[in-house]
Amino acid sequence: MRLSNYFVPTLKETPNDAVVTSHILMLRSGMIRMIAAGIYSILPLGYRVIRKISEIIREEMNAIGGQEFHLPALNPKELWEETNRVQAFGDTLFHIKNREYVLAPTHEEIMTYHARNVLKSYKDMPQIWYQIQTKFRNEPRPRSGVIRGRQFLMKDSYTFDTTWENLDISYNLHDKAYRKIFDRCGLNYFVVGASSGAMGGTGSEEFMVKSDAGEDTVAYCNSCGYAANVEVAVSNLQAGKRDDSSKNIYEIHTPGVKSIDELCEFLKIDETACAKSRIYINDSRPVLILMLGNEEVNESKLEKLLGGSVRPGHPDELKEISGADAGSIGPVGFNGRIIADNRLKNLNNLFSGANKNDYHIGGIDLMRDVPQIEYADLRIVQSGEECVKCNSKLEVFSAIELGHIFKLGTKYSESMRAFFLDEKGEEHPIIMGSYGIGVERVMACFIEQHHDEKGIIWDKTLAPFKVHLVGLNMKNADVINTCESIYNELNENNIDVLFDDREAQAGFKFNDADLLGMPIQVIVGEKKLKSGMIELKIRKTGERTDVPLNELKKAIEKEIG
RNA sequence: CGGGGUGUAGCGCAGCCCGGUUAGCGCGCUUCGUUCGGGACGAAGAGGUCGAGAGUUCAAAUCUCUCCACCCCGACCA
Known part of the structure; x- marks a missing residue:
């Protein structure tokens, strides 16, 4: 290709709207142009890269027996109503105005539609069906260039099996294929697995790349590979030590002291002697959460523990519930459920709020003074804490999700009535899996990882030209x-x-x-x-x-x- | 949807606070000449609904209101 006549509109200066490195470099190198928020045209140079990535994906998917489909983006809304996902997706689903169609944000419904009409016998399975196509999601806030768009290319595959054991086989094939794909693309990635409970269920792995442009925060252990979203991540950090003897409770006048920092300053104590109180409303019932020192409540863990709806209490509610405003709330005399983080387990000689404005209480013994207390892990893991698996130091950072493999089970086959007959002539729902890769994200992540102050540094695999x-x-x-x-x-x-x-x-x-x-x-x-x-x-x-x-x-x- | 910011030539920006000729600058673009190993130089040019609409005013890029678009933080994220 001759550059004199090739549409590669390079930019000397950084466009005002771009912040993330990969976005800046894709714009400057003339690979993409924005049409609207989260909507990009991929220009000839960029498309050569997209095609190389797609080809690698295609080869590895074909190698595990995948069959490539080309599916409609325009879907009848009724198909999506069968699985109740019109409601589940809500505003994220694009609706067509002049016809009862939706723009597909993913393709479980369409694939299951094809499966239910044909895969009637156990002899018809297993199947691995995939597509590399554009998906549409009305993201509330597109960002970071091509990393989160309203329209994006995705490789999606779907597996159809007769048993959970066979699903494991399909799932493991994808796990291996994904590793090959990302290895071949030259990405430095890691896997957040089900063992760390990332999705709170069994059978899901996320393939992630470390990046400041990422939207997930993960805790990662470099030496053993432990990786988990901070929403669920745990570390080895132990509970504090209980003093040999407990003092009696005493009230302290603490005018104007609102925060743990101010309390420590006022009383000349260490923050590990403090129990911070937060009140949450769980399905209209107040729950007092106690954290050691100045640690923040991990609301994801809290939601999982409590179930139902969970929200922080409003300022006026706090007063009504505890008798004090935020800053003076505490467990002693609190009338309601109290849950403390594990680090506070059975501690004594603690300081906390008195449930009376401008007063705190010292000498609290949680065993003696708060008999109804419950304990749970409610912390957010921090960098530098020890890994639960190997005791090395954990690192906490942002990451981009490149791919996700997931054991779906029978959710879609049941709601869409995709059943097959087994050897005994008994009817069962097909057992499904779904597996996605964000194609533009592969390109963006590669650039995030391979550039210098001058520009992009392609390796021969993905380079648009050698x-x-x-x-x-x-x-x-x-x-x-x-x-x-x-x-x-x-x-x-x-x-x-x-x-x-x-x-x-x-x-x-x-x-x-x-x-x-x-x-x-x-x-x-x-x-x-x-x-x-x-x-x-x-x-x-x-x-x-x-x-x-x-x-x-x-x-x-x-x-x- | 909440908070913050931006919108002036293809790109990057100044001008706006304090209204007043023909709206500037750098890069890029066109033509001619010189130059030719790390974004050259000279000369001559082209290119603008100042995001949109309404208002105030003798007069609006500039003041007021409404709307739109885009970016960032948050909420959201199968």
């Missing part, structure tokens, strides 16, 4: 002729080459080449040409070598194998 051929002075006949012959030779040998044949300054071309980031740059300049040499630059290392023209092809093939 070689970026730069002719330095396109008015010099020798340079032109040499470039043309190199360009033709590479094309004839099926080595994808992008030829910068524009009449422009050397620096201009070098910077564009570094921005676009092809693995190899072949630079043809007058001076070196006089001694018969061509320059070869490796984008990743910046290393430059001079190669005689007749050895160029060999040198390139050596680099890109």
